[in-house]
Amino acid sequence: xxxxxxxxxxxxxxxxxxxxxxxxxxxxxxxxxxxxxxxxxxxxxxxxxxxxxxxxxxxxxxxxxxxxxxxxxxxxxxxxxxxxxxxxxxxxxxxxxxxxxxxxxxxxxxxxxxxxxxxxxxxxxxxxxxxxxxxxxxxxxxxxxxxxxxxxxxxxxxxxxxxxxxxxxxxxxxxxxxxxxxxxxxxxxxxxxxxxxxxxxxxxxxxxxxxxxxxxxxxxxxxxxxxxxxxxxxxxxxxxxxxxxxxxxxxxxxxxxxxxxxxxxxxxxxxxxxxxxxxxxxxxxxxxxxxxxxxxxxxxxxxxxxxxxxxxxxxxxxxxxxxxx
Amino acid sequence: xxxxxxxxxxxxxxxxxxxxxxxxxxxxxxxxxxxxxxxxxxxxxxxxxxxxxxxxxxxxxxxxxxxxxxxxxxxxxxxxxxxxxxxxxxxxxxxxxxxxxxxxxxxxxxxxxxxxxxxxxxxxxxxxxxxxxxxxxxxxxxxxxxxxxxxxxxxxxxxxxxxxxxxxxxxxxxxxxxxxxxxxxxxxxxxxxxxxxxxxxxxxxxxxxxxxxxxxxxxxxxxxxxxxxxxxxxxxxxxxxxxxxxxxxxxxxxxxxxxxxxxxxxxxxxxxxxxxxxxxxxxxxxxxxxxxxxxxxxxxxxxxxxxxxxxxxxxxxxxxxxxxxxxx
Numbered sequence: 320x321x322x323x324x325x326x327x328x329x330x331x332x333x334x335x336x337x338x339x340x341x342x343x344x345x346x347x348x349x350x351x352x353x354x355x356x357x358x359x360x361x362x363x364x365x366x367x368x369x370x371x372x373x374x375x376x377x378x379x380x381x382x383x384x385x386x387x388x389x390x391x392x393x394x395x396x397x398x399x400x401x402x403x404x405x406x407x408x409x410x411x412x413x414x415x416x417x418x419x420x421x422x423x424x425x426x427x428x429x430x431x432x433x434x435x436x437x438x439x440x441x442x443x444x445x446x447x448x449x450x451x452x453x454x455x456x457x458x459x460x461x462x463x464x465x466x467x468x469x470x471x472x473x474x475x476x477x478x479x480x481x482x483x484x485x486x487x488x489x490x491x492x493x494x495x496x497x498x499x500x501x502x503x504x505x506x507x508x509x510x511x512x513x514x515x516x517x518x519x520x521x522x523x524x525x526x527x528x529x530x531x532x533x534x535x536x537x538x539x540x541x542x543x544x545x546x547x548x549x550x551x552x553x554x555x556x557x558x559x560x561x562x563x564x565x566x567x568x569x570x571x572x573x574x575x576x577x578x579x580x581x582x583x584x585x586x587x588x589x590x591x592x593x594x595x596x597x598x599x600x601x602x603x604x605x606x607x608x609x610x611x612x613x614x615x616x617x618x619x620x621x622x623x624x625x626x627x628x629x630x631x632x633x634x635x636x637x638x639x640x641x642x643x644x
Numbered sequence: 645x646x647x648x649x650x651x652x653x654x655x656x657x658x659x660x661x662x663x664x665x666x667x668x669x670x671x672x673x674x675x676x677x678x679x680x681x682x683x684x685x686x687x688x689x690x691x692x693x694x695x696x697x698x699x700x701x702x703x704x705x706x707x708x709x710x711x712x713x714x715x716x717x718x719x720x721x722x723x724x725x726x727x728x729x730x731x732x733x734x735x736x737x738x739x740x741x742x743x744x745x746x747x748x749x750x751x752x753x754x755x756x757x758x759x760x761x762x763x764x765x766x767x768x769x770x771x772x773x774x775x776x777x778x779x780x781x782x783x784x785x786x787x788x789x790x791x792x793x794x795x796x797x798x799x800x801x802x803x804x805x806x807x808x809x810x811x812x813x814x815x816x817x818x819x820x821x822x823x824x825x826x827x828x829x830x831x832x833x834x835x836x837x838x839x840x841x842x843x844x845x846x847x848x849x850x851x852x853x854x855x856x857x858x859x860x861x862x863x864x865x866x867x868x869x870x871x872x873x874x875x876x877x878x879x880x881x882x883x884x885x886x887x888x889x890x891x892x893x894x895x896x897x898x899x900x901x902x903x904x905x906x907x908x909x910x911x912x913x914x915x916x917x918x919x920x921x922x923x924x925x926x927x928x929x930x931x932x933x934x935x936x937x938x939x940x941x942x943x944x945x946x947x948x949x950x951x952x953x954x955x956x957x958x959x960x961x962x963x964x965x966x967x968x969x970x971x972x
């Protein structure tokens with residue numbers, strides 16, 4: 320099957336590579352900046368265009384992969400569905416619940432399949448945690464604390480720093496943990512959140528969220544785009560008969576370069592030296608679904624719920640009140 | 645030689661304080677009174693001092709200062725009795741379980757013209773002193789946010805009996821970090837929101853995890869975890885951690901992460917042996933100096949009261965389901 324990449328930034332490059340690894344062919348790359356489309360297309364000997372709608376409707380395209388800034392995700396999902404293409408959409412699914420619902424309706428009507436890239440469900444370390452919990456190693460889990468982030472990403476035209484577009488660290492970054500917590504511990508009852516979303520004198524965001532799950536379980540979720548460098552993920556689960564801790568800082572390889580000091584990042588993607596990248600695993604899961612082999616680990620409904628929780632956190636931070644889902 | 649007495653060993657920190665008094669060249673542990681006579685006698689033996697069964701006689705003696713380590717709800721009565729007898733008081737945290745009790749204790753000591761200190765030993769932890777110095781030097785510029793934890797293992801006994809403790813992990817493990825943040829920033833707490841519950845331990849009847857959201861003057865946001873969530877298999881008792889987000893940078897502190905990893909087949913459990921300084925010694929030393937010089941200890945009853953106000957607001961938030969004002 321042939322893939323079109325829409326949005327040729329950091330995640331566009333990632334998904335092009337992973338789709339190819341999963342046995343698909345990248346045939347065309349679209350980006351409103353032609354230079355970016357060209358740069359990615361060159362790597363895959365694909366066509367390039369700055370007209371994304373034209374890219375989506377090309378007859379040789381079977382799957383559209385969307386890696387644009389969040390607010391325009393669903394307009395491309397809808398266009399792809401209407402053109403009869405299957406869709407891979409980067410998280411967050413959309414910027415509003417309404418957008419997500421429209422997109423789900425469009426894929427349903429068209430009879431195509433939509434997968435949203437909540438990749439943390441495929442990360443080996445998070446799967447290892449799930450396996451231990453499922454095996455009952457720490458008994459019933461009552462409390463979880465998660466931590467994710469580092470330096471604030473830039474992105475084309477600094478779109479991550481425009482909180483109206485990205486939703487800040489809470490909506491763009493912490494949504495990984497919001498989805499994973501719901502995956503592990505079921506639906507959320509209510510959310511309380513605080514965040515910085517500062518633009519002066521330094522642009523930085525930092526967020527502190529507490530989720531109360533319907534089961535009563537409490538999760539404390541910290542997200543940072545306030546660090547001067549780096550990227551770190553920490554997770555701690557406390558159960559009635561034990562604990563599990565994970566900290567990405569305890570990685571097996573620590574490399575320090577003498578050159579290139581002070582180079583700024585685009586979008587930071589954590590690298591873990593594993594046999595198969597979790598980004599490839601999510602693509603393989605999606606492709607297996609397209610070949611009717613199995614249901615995928617993440618559904619469009621899951622992605623909509625993650626958006627709902629993320630928006631509730633933003634609303635709580637604005638209002639100073641808990642928000643019920 | 646400054647004469648120090650101890651009132652109750654209900655709280656296990658009493659053992660450390662007694663050992664500290666015994667270490668000081670200019671202080672003596674003159675006597676122990678305890679409403680649990682068997683415990684008091686055994687502690688008197690252990691710390692080589694006299695047990696006195698009668699609190700009146702104990703307070704009428706020539707002891708100059710007392711360290712109170714009773715169950716939380718008894719702090720007030722013991723402090724009032726000691727103040728009335730003209731004794732300087734160092735009271736285990738939390739100072740009290742209600743704002744009224746804490747205020748009464750501060751007032752009683754003021755009236756009796758005795759010093760009242762709250763046992764917040766974190767202010768004597770070398771790591772946190774280093775943090776305080778860095779903040780004071782302006783390394784962070786303005787502090788915008790703090791994410792903190794005071795996790796612990798389950799203490800059992802009266803700690804899980806609200807009638808004696810005033811509350812569970814949220815009561816037990818909020819005040820240390822609240823005091824550290826006041827000390828670091830010079831700001832007061834304005835608002836509190838809390839989710840808590842019995843989430844970890846079966847068959848107990850109080851909260852063992854509290855997720856507390858706070859605001860300080862100027863909008864500084866704080867997320868704090870107060871818990872008894874450390875399992876028996878965890879290599880240490882718990883932690884005090886802070887991540888401070890400032891205008892000019894970030895400081896992450898794991899206050900007691902000065903440890904060696906010990907793997908003993910005799911234990912069959914990995915253990916962290918701490919080699920950092922004994923923060924309790926500084927606390928007790930400063931209390932003894934305050935007694936000798938007849939002045940307030942550096943960490944006062946008012947500091948204890950402010951921390952109680954935050955904890956009480958957290959529990960009020962749990963009851964109302966809203967973010968509430970911290971009364972002061």
